[in-house]
Amino acid sequence: MKIDVIIPTYKPGKEFEKLIGRLQKQEYPIHKIIIINTRTDIFPEELNRSNYKIEITHIEPDQFDHGGTRNMGAGMSDADIVVYMTQDAIPVDEKLIGTFAKIFEENPDIGIAYGRQLPREECNIIERYTRRFNYPEKSLIKTKEDLPKLGIKTFFCSDVCAAYRRNYLLSAGGFENPTIFNEDMIFAGKRIYAGDKVAYVAEAKVIHSHNYTGRQQFHRNFDLAVSQAQHPEVFEGVPSEGEGIRMVKATAKYLVRNGYPWKVFMLVYQSGCKYIGYFLGKRYEKLPMWLILKCTSSRKYWKNS
Template structure:
């Protein structure tokens, strides 16, 4: 099986060099690394002349779309498997590609597989637990029958590190385009409702986390809720609030067990910011345009729509 890695970039930082270096050291050889860079800016020019496996395409800011740009990468690729990664996700070992190949070879019915995200060294305790909550140690294959038990988590998938059979992705119409956010979960949700399966591969690990402020959490959850409101065919009848409450309760218990109960105030604040963003995002159609632009983290999306 040939594997191409597709990475959308925008002003990549120091982690990007680490990502490329770790990809080139993978035990299962990568066919090609496809980089779709929004604006040249501070893009590392050395990568453009790097002969090993790397192909760079530059696009303008107004051309970027969370779904459309990833579809572009799949159309450039000719590989059997396309692995999407973000510019700040670092493979935890040299077996990342191999783990994905193994799941596809051993499960012909699987078209989508996503990996486990581990916290960075500087990750705060709340986000560290969130990583563990969303990305457990045990792998799992999810299908429509899991909706009664897992709820919205059945559709969960993350293009921070997610692999797709390329023909499967394209034949199903690719990612939603345009989309404000959440292209991975929209696609996975549609495929699960159609009777397909999604694999969570805990052995395929990347290091990736963010210490978001409450304000950043608000904006992200606003966009997340907008994406769900725009796709009732996927998310209607599968509420997210219950899963969020479960995570808050589990995190609070973890903070108490860890001897840091005062951090619960920070958890309450951040959870409140998330909920307010989500609450407003679900009702974005009733909001004036100026307020939507204040709430979103993707103002360019609204200018195009």
């Protein structure tokens, strides 16, 4: 199968250059790497182009959209499979692309697959456990029948590292455009309801984590909740709060069990920031625009909408 990798970028740093280097060493051949860069003064002048063709397209900041820009990348490809990655996701080994290829070759009825995210070395213990909670060691193929058991996690998918059959993605209308955030789960949720399958491939591993502050968690969860409120056809009746509470309880037990009971206070603070952001985001239509702009991390989205 022909596979392209699509990477939206914004002020990419050393991690991005490391990502390109790791992609160049993949055992399964990549057809080309498509980079869609939001135009700034910061972009590496030289990239390792030794193995694969790299196409770089620059767009203006007001042209970027989480869904639309990724659709643009799919339109620039003629591959069978498109693998979306973010600029700070580093493949663990040389088998990432081949692992995705295998899941599609062995399962012709699967159109979406996403990989496992492992924490960076400097990742704090709370986020380290969150990675483990959201990205377990065991692979899973999810269908509509899993909704009673998995709830909102049935729709979970992350374009930090995810692969799609390109024709399948485009024939289903592509990602929502415009969208503030969460284009991956919106698309996956719609396809789950349509009777399709989403594969979590634990063997497809990247290093990716963030030590977000409480303030950053607030902004992210506000945007997440807005995306859910805007798509009741996917998220209505499948609340996120229960899964969030389950993760907080599991994390607290992990911290105490591993000798970090004082970290529970930080967990409570961060969880509170997440919940307040989520609570406000779900009710964004009742908020004045000045308050929305204080809460969001995507001010351009609101100014363009």
